[in-house]
Every structure is written in structure tokens, then in C-alpha cells.
């Protein structure tokens with residue numbers, strides 16, 4: 001049973017079409033990164049999955065049932081962007097309040113607060129918490145009741161690098177236990193090793209979805225070979241020019257190395273020719289990163305959005 005399925009889903013706010021024919025699914029035990037610039041439609045997609053809104057067109061199914069069904073909602077954890085809590089209550093009191101609302105066992109409260117690193121602060125009032133601590137409390141709230149689908153909107157905002165790494169490790173453990181997780185973000189650096197698949201939204205349309213290898217194939221972006229010559233760079237250039245796949249290759253020199261951009265389909269032929277030539281002392285292979293692929297799919301506007309406002 002899928003955690004969710006969006007089938008040809010569109011959504012309009014009045015006349016504005018903000019989601020347009022989106023097909024997307026999440027399976028148990030999978031972390032999906034949902035990426036897109038501000039206003040791309042990420043939060044709208046999450047609200048549809050939560051059943052807070054109904055699609056103008058298409059079908060949304062969640063954990064084998066209908067989005068918004070209370071019997072299903074108890075298995076969904078959600079961390080909204082910019083989470084806010086009543087400042088006079090302690091972390092423990094707030095989490096206990098949410099546990100009662102969700103029908104979760106109160107024994108989970110100290111356990112979860114420990115899991116998100118708030119052991120020492122659970123009895124302090126939330127008004128004394130830093131932004132990162134409030135974010136961790138929000139995460140503990142999302143984890144109440146052992147969700148089978150966990151949706152996190154910008155979960156790393158306000159977290160320092162160590163807390164961010166802790167969060168990703170925790171998400172992996174949950175994923176390995178079978179939880180399906182959606183990580184919504186416009187902040188890409190650092191997330192690549194922690195997600196199984198990425199979906200890239202632009203202006204309400206899904207531009208691409210898949211694991212990084214498949215996104216690289218879909219984008220057909222060049223791989224860069226960085227080669228240190230055994231002899232001269234000119235001799236290496238001759239090897240590259242003579243290789244079967246040399247047409248249209250981009251070459252440049254930098255710090256005594258030759259850098260060659262090669263299409264994925266031609267990469268192995270070129271590597272073979274280089275290795276057989278005896279002209280290579282050292283070889284580095286640089287595949288496009290998730291950020292490179294993202295910028296490719298969202299177009300030139302992507303650079304302006306890259307890393308986004310936090």
C-alpha cells in the first residue's frame with residue numbers, strides 16, 4: 001500500500017492554477033525530497049495529502065484510503081513550516097497536549113523529547129527555546145503516534161549543522177522501520193545523501209522525479225573528467241581528440257589538469273581510451289549533484305532560487 005498517490009492532480013486558488021496535473025507517489029520505507037522554489041506548490045501538495053483541501057482535478061489517496069479520513073490522519077505526522085507554540089508552556093506540556101489531541105500514548109512524550117535532543121530542556125518554557133529547539137519540538141510533535149507517513153516542511157530551518165545531521169539520521173532510522181517520509185525544501189545543499197528519490201516542482205508542474213541516477217539520465221547532463229597527465233596536457237588532449245566519442249566535448253586546462261565534459265553515454269568509451277593511452281597519472285570523475293540537476297530542470301531562474309531564502 002502506497003503512503004500516498006497523487007494522480008493527475010490540479011489545484012486552483014480562485015483562478016490561479018497552482019498545481020497542474022501532478023502524478024507523484026511515495027512508498028513505505030522511502031524518503032522523498034520534494035523540491036521547488038518559493039511558490040512552486042510544495043505546501044499545496046502537502047495540504048492536499050493531509051486532506052485539508054480537495055483537488056480541483058485528479059485523485060489523492062493516502063495509506064490506502066481517502067485524504068482527510070480521520071481514521072487515516074492518525075497515521076500521518078506533519079511538521080509545518082515556521083512552527084509556533086504557546087510560549088508559556090514547557091516542551092513537555094506542549095507535547096502532552098498534542099499527544100492527547102492525537103490519541104497517542106503519553107509515555108511517548110519524554111521518549112520523543114529525548115529522541116530529538118530536548119531531554120535537558122523539556123521542563124523549560126518554550127519562550128526560552130532557540131529557533132532550533134522549537135523546530136525539534138515540532139519534529140517530536142510530528143513523530144507522535146508512530147506515523148506511517150511523515151511530512152516535513154523545511155525541517156532543517158533553524159537547525160545548526162550537527163542538529164541537521166542528527167535529524168537526517170533519525171529520519172533514516174524511521175525510514176528503515178518502514179515509514180514513508182516527504183522532505184519539502186528549497187534548501188538543497190547537504191540533503192542529497194539522505195533522500196531516496198527527488199521530485200522537482202516548478203510553477204505547479206512536476207518537472208522530474210526519480211532517484212539521483214535516473215534524474216541524471218533524464219537531464220542528460222555532462223560528467224566532468226578531471227585528468228592529471230602522465231606527460232603533457234597537449235598529449236592528453238590528443239588522446240581525447242582521437243577518442244571515438246570526441247565530437248562536441250568541452251575541454252579546459254586548470255592547474256596542470258585537463259577537464260573534459262562528456263555525455264553519460266560516451267563516458268566509458270572515453271575513460272577506456274584514456275586508460276589505454278598510458279597518458280593518465282590521476283583521474284577524477286565528477287557527476288552532476290542534486291543541485292546541478294535541480295538547476296537544470298527549473299531553468300535559469302533556478303540559480304536565483306538556489307539555496308533559497310531561509
Ligand SMILES: Nc1ncnc2c1ncn2[C@@H]1O[C@H](COP(=O)(O)OP(=O)(O)OP(=O)(O)O)[C@@H](O)[C@H]1O
Nearest residue numbers: 013016018036037038039040041042043044045186
Ligand atoms: N490561500 C491562498 N490563496 C491564494 N493563493 C495561494 C494561497 N496559498 C498559496 N497560494 C499560491 O499558491 C502557489 C503555491 O504556493 P505553495 O505555498 O504551495 O508554494 P511552496 O512551494 O510551498 O512555496 P514556499 O517554498 O514559499 O513555501 C503560490 O503562487 C502561492 O502564492
